[in-house]
Amino acid sequence: MNVDFDLAAVYVSDAQYNRNIFFDTTPEAIRLYLLYNHWVLRIVVYAFIIADLALAIFEDPAVIPLPIWATTLIELVCLAVFTVRLVHYAKVIPRERFWKDPKNICIIVIILLSLVDMLIYGSLKATGYFAVRWSRVLRPLLLVNVTEGRQLRRAFRSIRNALPQILYVFLLFMFSVLMFSLMALKLFGKKGLTTNDGGAYFNDYLEIVFDLYVLVTTANSPDVMMPAYNSSVFFAVFFIIYILINTYIFMSVFLAVVYNNYKKYLKEEVRQLVRAKRHKMVRAFGVLQERKGEEGPVVTQASWNQLVRLVQPDISNAHRELLWSVSDDSNKGCIGKVAFVQLADLLNMQVIVVKSRPHPLQMWLPSLYLSSPSRLICRMVRHRLFVYAFDLIILVNAVFIGLDEENPLIANAEWAFLALYLLEILLKLYTFEPRAFFSKHEFWNWFDTVIVISALIATIINSVLKSSGGYTSRQILDIVFILRVLRLIRVVDSIKRFRAIINTLIKIGPTILTFGQLIVVVYYIFAMIGMELFKGKIRFFDAESTDPEKAFCGNPLLKNSLFAKHNYCKNNFNNVVSSFILLLELTVVNQCGFTAVTHVSARIFFVLFHIVVVIIIINIFIAFVLEAFFVEYTVDKSNLQSCLEKKIEELELGVKQDHLVGNLVDAMETDDNDMGTSESTKAKPALMFKIASKRYKTVDGLLQRMFEADLDPEDFAEDEDFDPNNPSNVTFPNPNFDSV
Amino acid sequence: MNVDFDLAAVYVSDAQYNRNIFFDTTPEAIRLYLLYNHWVLRIVVYAFIIADLALAIFEDPAVIPLPIWATTLIELVCLAVFTVRLVHYAKVIPRERFWKDPKNICIIVIILLSLVDMLIYGSLKATGYFAVRWSRVLRPLLLVNVTEGRQLRRAFRSIRNALPQILYVFLLFMFSVLMFSLMALKLFGKKGLTTNDGGAYFNDYLEIVFDLYVLVTTANSPDVMMPAYNSSVFFAVFFIIYILINTYIFMSVFLAVVYNNYKKYLKEEVRQLVRAKRHKMVRAFGVLQERKGEEGPVVTQASWNQLVRLVQPDISNAHRELLWSVSDDSNKGCIGKVAFVQLADLLNMQVIVVKSRPHPLQMWLPSLYLSSPSRLICRMVRHRLFVYAFDLIILVNAVFIGLDEENPLIANAEWAFLALYLLEILLKLYTFEPRAFFSKHEFWNWFDTVIVISALIATIINSVLKSSGGYTSRQILDIVFILRVLRLIRVVDSIKRFRAIINTLIKIGPTILTFGQLIVVVYYIFAMIGMELFKGKIRFFDAESTDPEKAFCGNPLLKNSLFAKHNYCKNNFNNVVSSFILLLELTVVNQCGFTAVTHVSARIFFVLFHIVVVIIIINIFIAFVLEAFFVEYTVDKSNLQSCLEKKIEELELGVKQDHLVGNLVDAMETDDNDMGTSESTKAKPALMFKIASKRYKTVDGLLQRMFEADLDPEDFAEDEDFDPNNPSNVTFPNPNFDSV
Structure with a gap:
């Protein structure tokens, strides 16, 4: 029998993490x-x-x-x-x-x-x-x-699927650029105008096409139009129309096409994911099912418990019982297929177990901890003014940081601030139960403590170094500075509106990581090619260097070029680190002084990079942020979530929360204000739950939630005629990903 | 009685054009x-x-x-x-x-x-x-x-309504900029780094804030990071994180917030518009209604006809009868309130009346026009190959335009191309009925004819000038060049995918005009202020000028500045035209060399401009383009439109159309291919209709369509208890627009 449980556990775990193996x-x-x-x-x-x-x-x-x-x-x-x-x-x-x-x-x-x-x-x-x-x-x-690159494969697939639509818009866009270039050639080519560095202006068709393409990225605006504009005001009209059509309208159309296709294909993919998940849960059910009475196949609580313990060994008994009571709503001791299938989603729902324990000091020194001065301290720390006071201290600290730190008064003030912050943490630890204070979801408590303690250590090291040898380590000082400024961020958490926006941003964090991988893949490929094409063409000289070649980045072709004049020599492909930084700069603004050091055709490299990264990937990124915010604005809780919440309320095990203002609010984890205000004196249950409602363990969870409203509720129906004795007749749609 | 019709006509006309007076x-x-x-x-x-x-x-x-x-x-x-x-x-x-x-x-x-x-x-x-x-x-x-600025007022209202949400994100964004600036001050301020022009780098807090704000607009990338990057690779990480958070994430969040709020408020406004429109139609019904049998109040066909003739004097009888037959579906000779209320929407639906008339030549010279060579010509012109042949000619023409026009062969080729294009138009006029060819909706025919004839006239004037005095007018030559290139655009119309995208763009054209007005209002205000602040500070010198002040735009403060080096002197606020052009440049890339000529606080002007134009207005523009494309992708025809189409089909008066591929396709007006292929020999009815389905006469129509799916169908119900004898008890929600 044990093997069966293993098999069922694997199915459930696969369903939970959307593995399609x-x-x-x-x-x-x-x-x-x-x-x-x-x-x-x-x-x-x-x-x-x-x-x-x-x-x-x-x-x-x-x-x-x-x-x-x-x-x-x-x-x-x-x-x-x-x-x-x-x-x-x-x-x-x-x-x-x-x-x-x-x-x-x-x-x-x-x-x-x-x-x-x-x-x-x-x-x-x-x-x-x-x-x-x-x-x-x-x-x-x-x-x-x-195998683990599922998210990345999905991103690439949705890009590939959107490509035909993007291609048509791109061709039309290129047609427009080519037409404008032809017009520019005819209008300006014979006028004998010169560019700022004395070259001929707009008299070579391919040059014009490239210049106007770069104008779309706004990198050479307004330089590219200045010669024409200087010659006549009317010529500016040409560039205005060009920018309107190609920069504003076409770039918006690209975003629209990418966004629409991305959404469409992602929805389809997520639908398949959900279907596969249900298949797997039905299989697990098939393994564990027993016949009991006339109700058809069911899974007993005992099997269910064993299964959950196998799938998630670290789950607490209380949490498991909560989940069971949600599944077995009518308390029959066994659940049918429909209730069983929910298990994967239930496990994915992040339930925070809050154990209401007495403070350790109360155990060890009850007389002291419960004395009236001690109680006063606790009440003070819990008071809202305590938070305001420290927000004020942070602001004063910000002003001090901005002032010159070589003034001894200010250098000593830093110690005072550190002491104050330490005092704040100690007071909070005195008031609140330390394990609750440092529980996994109290992001800002962790943030505070880590920052303050690191700052303390770094400042001490710095002073020791300074006083011992008179020598100050630049690196350590830099770290001290960064830590000091980071401490100020905490003030944001006190403003509810800000917290709401930040929580949404934190929520889309994991998906931004997927985009990070996507970017790394694309950058890496371009960096490797770029290094082969351009390595060693440009050299960087130190500030101290007096080499005459410094004036033109070690390449005579760059003599008097704007590239050398702007001191861009370190923007090169000489190693993988500077390549990555350069590619990032190209993402922001596509300046390409590089073409001067090689053949003009090297421009193809830069244009290609712009098309791939800016037109496609950045637009998908924007589309994702847009979608995530719209979901925050519009989507309600899922049914299952409401069930779970209702059950928690029924059992009177819920943590009461401030009802926070604003649409985006989900301040569960960051709610240390909460503690500051709830001066509840009545006995609480020893164990409480809250749902980290909108934060998902997996990116899939967020995606699924995004498209939940559109998912066909009938999707489940077709699993009903699935034969659990012959699971192999259902083929999992293994994502077929042709190599990129 | 006549007065009543006037009143009813005014109500209908107000409903049709959404006037709320x-x-x-x-x-x-x-x-x-x-x-x-x-x-x-x-x-x-x-x-x-x-x-x-x-x-x-x-x-x-x-x-x-x-x-x-x-x-x-x-x-x-x-x-x-x-x-x-x-x-x-x-x-x-x-x-x-x-x-x-x-x-x-x-x-x-x-x-x-x-x-x-x-x-x-x-x-x-x-x-x-x-x-x-x-x-x-x-x-x-x-x-x-x-009174006529309704669209503009609505745009301002939706901006004003979105402001609080935008403000919160903006404050958070500014907080982030201020934090990063503080960090930059601490990290780089004491390092003794210098900028490219030798100034101190990042040692003044307000300077840093400004520089980092400009970095968000990407205008000073990568210049602003080069000194730090040159000093250490690790400092580049600071800028990378900054750009990621502030340029990419925050700017996307701005778009998301603007988009979401814009949509939300616009939807509410459009809902009010629709409600007001129905009120007005119900009033018109109240004026015209008669009691007839037990069916309750109705409007007879006679009154209806008189009303429509008053509202739209230029409507053809056939069109009017078609609309009546849609309203009076069961042919009772009178219509109830529900059918009557549709009238405003029906009148807004652009029905194209196609009169199938014989060619005038067929009337005048039937023997010649119906002879077999003549029929062969007609068949040839109607053939698809004819279109392809001229597409090929256009492409060859494009190559010739690209070549040097001083070569006599090429100059003469231009005449040949002009002759070919003229021939094409004449052949088409020979084959198709001229009034149908030049009907209001045949955009490309008009385009072709106007361009070719203007090009012909301009080329002739140019040659006459050239041969008479040897003198070539630059202006006329420029116009000739532009016309020549514009001719090439026609090729786009032959590719269905392109046509689809272009039609969508044309459809959002009228609304882009509203944004145009919005931009003019904002630009005008900024131009007036800018002119008072900066007029005469910078002078522009002609290319021929040898004035020593030319090197620094006539202002010693600009000596050796990048502004003067880049020859930006014409970017000034010296008059309203150059102010507008400069503001456009600032919209694209926010470079502000101006602050050198006045006080540093003038930067506030540029930052304010960036916030208003780029963060708010451009984002609303993008939001609108996105929404328009999504509507094209998803929204189906309205019920009323289907009714009208069905009726046209029932009456067998429809123009058969190629079923074109693609989602976006709406090629009614541009479909001259259509004519080329339909060699129908059977007798057609003398009059046919087609619906310019997705193009709306008014911007309101498009907006209404956008949100039609979300509009509450119950909106109409509440008008049922409206008392037509006492119209004044219903108050029109006059858009209350507080002054901007």
Whole structure:
């Protein structure tokens, strides 16, 4: 029987985390599968992927040069790890499924190509030939194709699906740019105008196309129009119409198309996810079901308990009983399929268990802790004025930070502020139960404590260094400064409207991480190509350097160029770090002085980068932020959530919250004001719950919530005729992701 | 009885155009009201508003200086016209309503203040004192407060309503900028770094705040980070985090907040509009109703016909009969209230009447026109290959335009192309009925003809000038070039996907005009203030000028500044035209070299401009484009439209259309391909209809359509208990627009 529970637990866990892996159901395969999903192994894989990507720091052109044999060795180890992981995966799922899945093929191809490239590169280098490590471009694709890269694959899929629509708008946009360029050529080409640095103005068609394309990114505005505008006011009309049409209208249309398609495809994907989740839960139900009376198959509380304990070993008994009482609403001791299927969503709902314990001091020194001065202190700390007082202190502190810290008075004031902050934390610890104060969800308490203690340590180290040798470490001082300013952020938490906006931003945080990965993949590919194209073309000289080449970044082609004049020499592709920083700058403003040092065709690189990053990825990012805010504005709680809340209320185990103003408000975790005001004297139950209502453990949860309102409620119906004795006749839609 | 029809016609016409004016119902007042709404008077008012605004061109600092008495005289005439218009309005509506309406008060105040200002300015100037024409800032508010400025008032209202939400995000955003600035001050202030032009880097708090604010607009990226980045790679992290949070996340949040609020308030406004429209239609029904049988009050076809003829004198009989047959679906000769209320929407639906007439040549020379060579020509022109052939010619033409036009071969080729285009138009006129070819909705036919004929005329004038005196007029040549390139746009119409996108863009055109007015109001106010602050501070020198002051734009403060180096001298506030162009540049990229010539506090002007224009207005513009595209993607036809289409089909009077691919397709008016393929030989009815389905006569129509799906269908129900004998007990919600 134990194996069955394992199988059911795997199904539930897969449903909970939206894993779509079609594993073998033999006990051995299940054990392997559990191992495969173990968090340690997953972290190891990610660590090796990061190591593999980080190799670019050590490979030529390197930030920190390492010999080729060393980097090759590390890369071989990484590739070995990926191979082992893949073999493990192959053992878990049926063979024919393994070979059908494009992401496995993709990983195999990447590993093989990397090996081939290393061989070629090594032998070419050994014989002294010129060699390019072209397979480095493939490395970030590992991030996409590992089993855990679901979110990333989904993002790429939605981009790919939106591409045709984007393409049509892009072609129309390019047509418009080409037409305007032709008009500019005819209007300005023969006028004999000169640009600011004396070159001919608008007399080469391709130059014009490029200049006008860059104008869309606003990078060369108003420089590009100045010669024409200086010659006649009427010519400005040309540029105004151009900017209106191409910068404002077309860029908005891009956003509209990307947004619309992104939403459409994501909705479809999430619908499939939900369907797959229900399939898996129905399977788990099939494993555990028993016949009991005439009610059809049910799962008993005993089996359910064992299952939940297996799926989530760290769940508290109270929490588990709460979940059961939500599922088994009518208290029959067993639940049917419909109630069972909710389990995955119930487990994903973040219920915070608040244990109401007496303060440890009350246990150890009851007479002192319950004495009237002590009670006064507690009442004082809980008072709203206490919060206001410290907000005021923070503001005064901000002014002091802004003042010159070499004034001894101000330097000493810093110690006073530190002391005050420490006092605040100690007082709070005295008043509130320390374990509650430092519970997992009290973000601002943690934030305060960490910042204040680090600031204290750093300030002490700094003073010790200063007084001992008279020497001040710049790095430590910088850290001290940063910590001091960070402390001020806390003031935001006192203003409810701000807290609301910040909570929404925190909520979309995990998804921003997915975009972070997306950006890393794209940047990495462009950085690798850029380094091969432009490495060493531009050199950076230190501020102290007196090298005459400093005036033109070590490249005579840049003599008198604006690039050198603006002192942009450090914006180069000489190593992977400066490449990433440069690509970020290009994302913000697409300035491309680089084309001067190579062939004009290098501009294609910059235009391509702009299209991929700015037109597509940034727009998807904006679309996501928009959608997340609209969800916050409009979507109500899910049914299940209301059920859970109702149940908590029924059991009178709820934590009463201030009803906060504003639409966006969800101040559960950040509510230390709460503690400050609730001077409840009546006995509370020893255990209370609150729901971290709108924060989801997984990105999928947020996405699902986004589109919940649109999801077909009939989706569940089609699972009713699912045969639990023959689970293999339902095929999980394994996301078919063709290699990027 | 005639008066009743007038009254009803006024109600219907008000409902059709969403006018919310509460006029007196005496016959005299109605006559005055009709006069008030006459298009000539409205155009006159707008002409005088434009004249009043255009005065800025002639007033000091002037583009074309006029003596003060002349501009004063013109302004007095303008003010007189506005006063007359206002008096007229006061005669139309009840007195207490007139004084309750803030827009009337606003106009009176503007007129009075202008008079006071003119007096003060005149007397100060006469006595030789310094004087400022401060009332010029008020002028654009006339545009907002005239009766016809409904769209504009609505736009301002939705901005005002969204302000509190925007404010909270803005405060948080400013808090973030201030925190980062403080951190930057502490990190970089003492490092002794220098900017590119040798100044101290980041050592003044307010400077840093300003620099970092400008970084959000991306105008000074990457310059502002280069000194820190040059000093250490780690400092780049500071800027990366800053850009991520403030440029990407906060700007997206602004868009989200603006978008959401804009949508929310607009929806509410449109709901009120629809309700007011129904009220008015119910009143018109109350005027015309007769009791007939037991069906309750009805309107007979005769009254209905007379009403429609009054409301829309230019409607064709056939069109009117079609509308009646839609309203009176069961052919009873009279319609009830529900059917009658639809009339306003029916009249707003653009039905194109296609008269199938024989070609005039067929009437005059039937033997020639119906001969087989003539028929062959017609068949040829109708063939799809004919379109392709001319697309190819256009592309070849594009290449020729790109080549050097001083080559005689190419100059002559231009004549050949012109001849070909003329031939195309003549052939089409030969094949298709000329009145159908030049009907109101055949946009591309008109476009082609106008462009080709203008190009022909301009080219002839140009050659005549050239051959006679050897002198080529630059202006005429420029026009010829522009016309030549514009001709090429036609190729877009041949690609269905492009046509679809373009049609959507054309559809949102009228609303873009509302935004245009909004922008003009805001720009005008900023231009007036900017001119007072900065006029004459910077001088522009011609390219030929050898004045030594040219190197620093005539202001020693700009010596060696980047502003002068980039040759931006023409970006100044010296007159209203260059102010507008400069403000447009500031909208695109907020560079503000101006602060060097005045006090640092002038930066407030630029920051304020950025907040108002970029953060609020541009975001509303983007929101509108997004919404319009989503509507195109998702909204189906309205019920009424389907009814009308069904009726047209029933009567077999429909024009068959190609079923075009794509979501966005609405190719009615642009469908000249259609003609090329339909070689129908069977007799067509002499009259056919098609609905210009998605194009609306008024912006209100589009807005209403946008939110139609969300409109409460019960809105109508509450009108049922409306008492037609006592219309005054229903108060129209006159949009209460407090002065901006």
